[in-house]
Amino acid sequence: MSEIAKIELDGKVYELPVIEGSENEKAIDISKLRELTGYITLDTGYKNTGATKSAITFLDGELGILHYRGYSIEELAEKASFMEVSHLLIYGELPTQTELTNFETNIKKHTLVHEDMKRFFEAFPAQAHPMGVLSSMVSSLATFYPESLDPNRSAEAKNLTIQRILAKLPTLSAWSYKNSIRHKVMYPRNNYNYCENFLHMMFAMPTEDYHIDPIVVSAVNKLFILHADHEQNCSTSTVRIVGSSQANLYSTVSAGISALWGPLHGGANQEVIEMLEQIHKDGGNVDKWILKAKDKEDPFRLMGFGHRVYKNFDPRANIIKKACDDVLQKLGVNDPLLAIAKKLEKVALEDEYFKSRNLYPNVDFYSGIIYKAIGIPTEMFTVMFALGRLPGWIAQWKEMTENKEPIGRPRQVYIGKTSREYVPLSKR
Secondary structure, three states, rough: HHHHOEEEEEEEEEEEEEOOOOOOOEOOOOOOOHHHOOOOOOOOOHHHOOOOOOOOEEEEEOEEEEEEOOEEEHHHHHOOOOHHHHHHHHHOOOOHOOOHHHHHHHHHHOOOOOHHHHHHHHHHHOOOOOHHHHHHHHHHHHOHHHHHOOOOOOOHHHHHHHHHHHHHHHHHHHHHHHOOOOOOOOOOOOOOOOHHHHHHHHHEEEEEOOOOOOHHHHHHHHHHOOOOOOOOHHHHHHHHHHOOOOOHHHHHHHHHHHHHHHHOOOHHHHHHEEEEEHEEEEEEOOOOOOOHHHHOOOOOOOEEEEEOOOOOOOOHEEEEEHHHHHHHHOOOOHHHHHOOOOOOHHHHHHHHHHOOOOOOOOOHHHHHHHHHHHHHHHHHHHHHHHHHHHHHHHHEEEEEEEEOOOOOOOOOOOOOOOOOOOOOOHHH
């Protein structure tokens, strides 16, 4: 017999089914609670609410586990390419060599964007934040592909939209940066792989090629994989709820980008660099700032240490630490901010105060250092996050639409004024 939960309200006992996931996660199904009892649940921020059943990502913050479709993040980051992981997330399985070749070839066919879109870039001010530009440009793609507006398209037509957005997001991202510094855009080159092509469009100049370092490419590939999906976070939930209205994929992803733009979500690695700059401007005395971090009365907090989901350690941090060390060693960057970062890392890994509180360096700490070292501007950090997260957003949208999930419609507990009569303007 299936397990049930009982709830007593107004002298009546109601039975609610208990659902168990494949990783032994348990949930009380309250989908008929209001219908049966007239009550709703209140869960501000949805911290204890399961909005969907998903087969994409499993996360256990207590044990430091992150799996994509059953594969450990450690193994995928070590052995797979970002394109392999994208295929895995979106279509459910790792591709064969033939499937991977076809997947990459189809994406390369769509890396160019319409020339008219260059005029959009020119209309943005130079100081426009790249995330605002990117969100606008992605949403505008729907106007160039009006057939994408039909929610009842064939699977083949939906795949074409998926290929287009995967192909064009690196182009739009790099062009948003080029526009901010008023440089001529660099067109994609299909002899490069996905990560190489992005770096080329970011850093190459019309008069000279950009040397694509394989160590840098490997680090970017790993970072994209580590950020590819992370269960039902703010931007992913946004994608699912916007997509539930049968909005097209372009505007749905645009909404996800806007959610990610918020500093409480996608801005953590940018905050790491800003913290390092703050310490550097103060003279670079790391010991002083460590003491400030330990002082409960001091508002200063170390950015990039600990994690709200992972209670013991962030499994992604162990992976990217090695890539970070490789990049710094290969590039030989002489940057005082990076020197401060390495001192902070050493203290956090050895000091008992930080160890006992699980304030370990997380993925945002190392990703910020890597992006800084390879020349990614700080305001582009969240764009890099969006590039990595794109296949996860697509997978979540695809799963939701294929499962024919209903339009999202949360309830509320109203606490405003009760019924009032209109007072004419002359008497107010």
